[in-house]
Amino acid sequence: MDKRIIIVGAGVAGINAATKLVDNGYPGELITVIDKGNDPINRLPEEVMTGMLGAGGWSDGKLTYHTAIGGQLSKYCGEEKAMELMKQVVDNFTRFHPKPDEIFMSDPQEEPEFIKPYFGLRMFPVWHIGSNFLHEIAKTWYQYLVDKGVNFLWNTEVYEIDFKNNYIEFSTNINAIREGGITYDELIFAVGKSGIDFAQKLADDYQLPNEPKSVQIGVRFEAPQKYFQKLIDVSYDFKLYQKFDNVSLRSFCTNNNAAYVAVEETYGDISYNGHAKKGKEFENQMTNFGILMEIKGIEDPFKWSRDLVSKVQAKSTGLYYSPKGTRQPGLTSEGSTVSATQISMDTLAHVVEPAFDGYFSYVMNFISDMNNVFEFGDDWGMYIPEVKYLSPEPLVNYHDLSLTVYPNVHFVGDALSARGITVSGAHGIYVAESIIRKEILIELMNMGI
Numbered sequence: 001m002d003k004r005i006i007i008v009g010a011g012v013a014g015i016n017a018a019t020k021l022v023d024n025g026y027p028g029e030l031i032t033v034i035d036k037g038n039d040p041i042n043r044l045p046e047e048v049m050t051g052m053l054g055a056g057g058w059s060d061g062k063l064t065y066h067t068a069i070g071g072q073l074s075k076y077c078g079e080e081k082a083m084e085l086m087k088q089v090v091d092n093f094t095r096f097h098p099k100p101d102e103i104f105m106s107d108p109q110e111e112p113e114f115i116k117p118y119f120g121l122r123m124f125p126v127w128h129i130g131s132n133f134l135h136e137i138a139k140t141w142y143q144y145l146v147d148k149g150v151n152f153l154w155n156t157e158v159y160e161i162d163f164k165n166n167y168i169e170f171s172t173n174i175n176a177i178r179e180g181g182i183t184y185d186e187l188i189f190a191v192g193k194s195g196i197d198f199a200q201k202l203a204d205d206y207q208l209p210n211e212p213k214s215v216q217i218g219v220r221f222e223a224p225q226k227y228f229q230k231l232i233d234v235s236y237d238f239k240l241y242q243k244f245d246n247v248s249l250r251s252f253c254t255n256n257n258a259a260y261v262a263v264e265e266t267y268g269d270i271s272y273n274g275h276a277k278k279g280k281e282f283e284n285q286m287t288n289f290g291i292l293m294e295i296k297g298i299e300d301p302f303k304w305s306r307d308l309v310s311k312v313q314a315k316s317t318g319l320y321y322s323p324k325g326t327r328q329p330g331l332t333s334e335g336s337t338v339s340a341t342q343i344s345m346d347t348l349a350h351v352v353e354p355a356f357d358g359y360f361s362y363v364m365n366f367i368s369d370m371n372n373v374f375e376f377g378d379d380w381g382m383y384i385p386e387v388k389y390l391s392p393e394p395l396v397n398y399h400d401l402s403l404t405v406y407p408n409v410h411f412v413g414d415a416l417s418a419r420g421i422t423v424s425g426a427h428g429i430y431v432a433e434s435i436i437r438k439e440i441l442i443e444l445m446n447m448g449i
């Protein structure tokens with residue numbers, strides 16, 4: 001095992017890849033992880049998307065365990081392998097958890113009767129790591145990798161990759177801006193959502209062949225938890241869904257008890273997400289979740305979503321609607337108001353609906369059907385938009401997620417259209433396994449076997 005492996009992105013995918021490599025005896029000294037964010041000791045709570053464990057490091061810490069959730073995994077490796085890989089990710093988070101006994105798992109078994117006339121409910125296990133433990137997990141995990149000899153370059157942004165000559169260019173802002181470069185034998189490209197622009201640039205520069213993707217867009221819904229309690233009792237992280245001809249809708253990433261809405265910035269525009277905190281001091285008795293539509297048949301879904309998001313911005317932020325202005329944007333977990341411009345029914349009808357090309361009525365119908373079941377009346381609000389940018393997925397070899405045109409470059413995690421911790425981590429582990437397999441094969445061949 002003598003190949004130099006560079007991992008761009010110390011997020012969930014990159015860190016799980018590095019861990020699998022060293023766990024299997026790969027020399028840590030040959031692995032370098034480069035990240036534009038901070039190490040886990042210096043990473044600040046407002047650095048939501050960058051640094052050790054990436055977006056997963058400041059996330060809600062909910063590890064979902066179903067191949068239909070969080071992006072495509074079984075497409076590459078089959079159902080059984082996908083489940084095994086995701087379990088390895090859960091095991092890694094458990095292993096570095098300061099209080100593994102406090103991880104709890106919800107596993108609903110039966111679809112409740114009261115939702116049946118309007119919705120289906122996806123049922124699967126979820127491990128709740130607890131977002132306030134993620135920082136400690138990140139520190140212990142980091143120390144493990146450092147002890148194994150893995151090199152880390154923090155505050156270092158990769159801005160160019162020469163796939164033909166296996167060369168990476170980066171700039172680092174520790175002390176002063178410094179340029180640098182490094183060669184690789186194998187590259188694991190794990191830049192997540194915060195690296196989506198860079199991934200797109202590389203795809204354009206190298207004209208990488210890709211697989212078309214659907215659009216995933218909608219809103220983040222927020223209401224007092226009491227209305228949803230009967231469903232939360234059945235499934236903490238419930239996933240309601242509705243299916244129509246070319247549109248399907250699902251509730252996404254549900255947060256309860258101490259539930260906060262988070263602002264995301266991509267391409268200079270604001271969209272929303274959510275996370276939950278643990279600890280009495282954070283409890284606000286609210287529930288929030290995304291209502292996401294998947295729309296098939298949009299010609300250029302990536303461009304369409306980006307245009308849409310830019311149309312539903314006002315005063316340098318996204319929008320907030322509550323019927324008759326009943327509710328206002330909530331507080332963040334740091335105690336400031338979530339940045340969003342409150343709009344009227346009129347703006348909803350004349351700005352939002354056209355921006356969504358008429359598809360917004362599906363969201364409103366979803367909310368109206370929820371009201372039939374949960375009876376929250378006017379006591380709710382929504383942040384517009386929530387978006388999952390599924391940029392065209394580069395075409396990869398399914399056995400090791402390497403680019404079909406550059407077989408020593410592996411795309412993983414959100415950079416390969418994953419949408420969650422377990423699937424992203426599983427991508428990383430899958431690639432690490434394939435690199436180890438290849439190395440063992442080479443060693444055997446060198447030994448003449």
Ligand SMILES: Cc1cc2nc3c(=O)[nH]c(=O)nc-3n(C[C@H](O)[C@H](O)[C@H](O)COP(=O)(O)OP(=O)(O)OC[C@H]3O[C@@H](n4cnc5c(N)ncnc54)[C@H](O)[C@@H]3O)c2cc1C
Nearest residue numbers: 009011012013036050054055056158192195413414420421
């Ligand atoms: C607020 C929030 C809450 C979430 N909650 C959950 C949850 O509860 N459960 C769940 O399953 N998912 C959740 N997610 C999604 C989940 O965090 C991501 O799907 C997952 O982290 C993706 O892993 P990744 O390794 O692909 O990317 P990331 O974890 O985003 O890591 C990418 C890393 O790459 C680095 N990077 C980017 N570009 C460059 C560059 N050019 N040079 C160097 N480094 C670069 C970044 O600094 C970052 O550290 C949440 C996301 C957010 C934002």
